[in-house]
Amino acid sequence: MTYVVTESCIKCKYSDCVDVCPVDCFREGPNMLVIDPDECIDCTLCVAECPVEAIFAEDDVPDEQKEFIALNAELAKVWKPIIEKKDGPPDADDWAKVKDKKHLIEK
Template sequence: MTYVVTDNCIQCRHTNCVDICPADAFHLGPNFIVINPAECVDCALCVPECPEAAISSEHELPDSERHFIALNAELAQTWPVLLQRIDPLPEHATWSQRPNKLSHLLREAEAVD
């Protein structure tokens, strides 16, 4: 089992989860972060850290969000590892808890300072 970042993260990109992750499994994209399933140690420490409730166990995902399992795995292959917390996106409050944000996902990787 692994944990998966889902729709609620898109356009918000809080990174509270990164500080608690013992496996450095998070990867940074322009407006989303993902968990590398090959690195996730299934500890669940990240779940309560996310203010958007965007992280779930792959086994608890509803059918409508199961595509995020493959999406996390795919994007983790090209996005850089995120090792420390960064600020959420400037407009995160505007996007918080909006449904169906997948069409707003940006795939081009962002450099990490």
């Protein structure tokens, strides 16, 4: 099983999750991160680190977020690894409160 980054990460991208991942399986896009399902070892460490609760175990992804399972797998193949935490965008705290933002993913 893998873990999956979902909608809440879009335009927040705080990257607190990156520092705790023992196998460096986060990949960075222009305005969110994803997890490479081929690398994730199900350690659960990243879940508690995410301030916007964007990360779920694959089996626990809410129904309205299921498309992110395939999206993590697809984008992990083209986005580059991120192995150290970076500052999020300056308006990340504003976007953390926005629920409907799937359409804003930049690929």
